[in-house]
Amino acid sequence: MTKKSLYQGHLTTIVLKLLADNDEMYGYQITRMVKELSSGEVQLTEGALYPILHKLEANGLVEVRHEKTNNRTRKYYKLTQSGHHETTHLLKEMQDFLKQMEVLISPIPKLK
Amino acid sequence: MTKKSLYQGHLTTIVLKLLADNDEMYGYQITRMVKELSSGEVQLTEGALYPILHKLEANGLVEVRHEKTNNRTRKYYKLTQSGHHETTHLLKEMQDFLKQMEVLISPIPKLK
DNA sequence: TTTTAATACCTAATTTGCTTAGGCATGATG
DNA sequence: CATCATGCCTAAGCAAATTAGGTATTAAAA
Numbered sequence: 001m002t003k004k005s006l007y008q009g010h011l012t013t014i015v016l017k018l019l020a021d022n023d024e025m026y027g028y029q030i031t032r033m034v035k036e037l038s039s040g041e042v043q044l045t046e047g048a049l050y051p052i053l054h055k056l057e058a059n060g061l062v063e064v065r066h067e068k069t070n071n072r073t074r075k076y077y078k079l080t081q082s083g084h085h086e087t088t089h090l091l092k093e094m095q096d097f098l099k100q101m102e103v104l105i106s107p108i109p110k111l112k
Numbered sequence: 113m114t115k116k117s118l119y120q121g122h123l124t125t126i127v128l129k130l131l132a133d134n135d136e137m138y139g140y141q142i143t144r145m146v147k148e149l150s151s152g153e154v155q156l157t158e159g160a161l162y163p164i165l166h167k168l169e170a171n172g173l174v175e176v177r178h179e180k181t182n183n184r185t186r187k188y189y190k191l192t193q194s195g196h197h198e199t200t201h202l203l204k205e206m207q208d209f210l211k212q213m214e215v216l217i218s219p220i221p222k223l224k
Numbered sequence: 225t226t227t228t229a230a231t232a233c234c235t236a237a238t239t240t241g242c243t244t245a246g247g248c249a250t251g252a253t254g
Numbered sequence: 255c256a257t258c259a260t261g262c263c264t265a266a267g268c269a270a271a272t273t274a275g276g277t278a279t280t281a282a283a284a
Contacts, residue, residue, distance in 0.1 A: 120241085166234095184232060
């Protein structure tokens, strides 16, 4: 059948979690780290990432600092207070989701 | 931010897993069982389910048996051989996905 | 008794979130 | 000197759900 990404709907959570752990990060760095942490399995493409970052900024969950290092512009993103709250919330939801998925795919349910 | 379903992209796998465990099921029954197994947490709505079942049938992963019980028509779905194969495959993918998600959200990654 | 809830199927417009596929610019590597 | 890595970006298209309906029968509740 189809072969789409299973990570749909979870990318924002992944990004927020990275920011929560690393204080400040820039976009390109995020894509590299996701790839590294997942041993190359998870591809957080720039086409997905940048819209996410812009949305987070628009919603006040991150703030941006511009930096210019040898003619290269970087935009560093950092969680705001509400960004931290949202991250905690999303991670909790994610944990519940993971547990539910395990329940749904592991045991053998009985017919009623 | 948004509050969408985290189960996007996993519903087909859930349906296939149920069929693998229960031999034969009909649509309405599937919605009830998902709800029950997840203690009401996962809502597999009919608007999502029926298109999935029809697609599975179109792709030859399930076969259908019509049954009429006291003026109520039920369509029983049952995995075909390739349906069983696909289920095994998707469940394996799902396991990998769950492991990856745990890696991505649990540990504290270090800056490079 | 009439309306609501449960059973049982269905479709279609819309939204969402990602993929795909580009574009621009700089600096290092082959 | 061309390609790769760094670093930002957007927009068209697609797939999978959500939302919001529809039909019909039977049982329970008001």
